[in-house]
Amino acid sequence: MVSEEDWRLPLINYLQYPALPSEKRIRIMALNFVMWNEELVRKTKDELLLRCLGKEEYVKVMGEVHEGICGAHQGGRKMCWLIRRYGYFWPTMMKDCIEYSKGCEACQRHGPIQQASSVPMNPVIKPWPFRGRAMDLIGKIYPASSKQHCFIIVATNYFTKWVEAKPVKSTTS
Incomplete structure (x- = not known):
């Protein structure tokens, strides 16, 4: 079909x-x-x-290999290797498997936490409010929230240590 x-x-x-x-x-x-x-x-x-396989078929195969009865929530490269070993092919296998494993909610919840290198932190000291501010954009968050927000804009006042964070749908929002 x-x-x-x-x-x-x-x-x-x-x-x-x-x-x-x-x-x-x-x-x-x-x-x-x-x-x-x-x-x-x-x-x-x-x-x-x-x-x-066509799109409908390979989405089912990825789901079964990743989270099915024998699925071990493998990463994208291992999942691609397993699918080829099971005898299936489509041109964008590697990219699709990596995206699928990145989007797995269970893998994000229970996967290893990324550790930052142990470097001593230096405090930022400012003499009065609004003397130093910082803004940063976090994202792209995958999967997006229920309201399709996939970025977070964060603003910090260095004197008061006040932090504001707002979800946004795109970087032009």
Whole structure:
């Protein structure tokens, strides 16, 4: 079942009807693919055949590998390696797996905390209010909040140590 915007469609059309005109890029790419039992499969360097998946299928596969019954909440690179080992392929596998693992809420909650290097902190001392201020933008936070806020703007007064933080939807907000 191949939809109109599926990445596999030009390759399937070329492999089924090679006499029809097609782009050079598709003809070169098709050297690594073959039609087998009415499905597109990719040939690897070591002659393994990987089943090519469309978007709906690969989202399900990523979910099952990452958080399914045997999923161990692996990072993106390991997840990509596992999916290839299970015999699946799509062109943006690595990028999609990394994004999926970064967006996993359970991984963010229970994953290792990033540690800052142990450098002594130096206090910032100012003689009166509003003598020193700082602003910073935190983000992009993934996944975004329920109101689609994915950045936080933070302002600090160095004298009073007062901090204000506001969520924003974009950096131009």
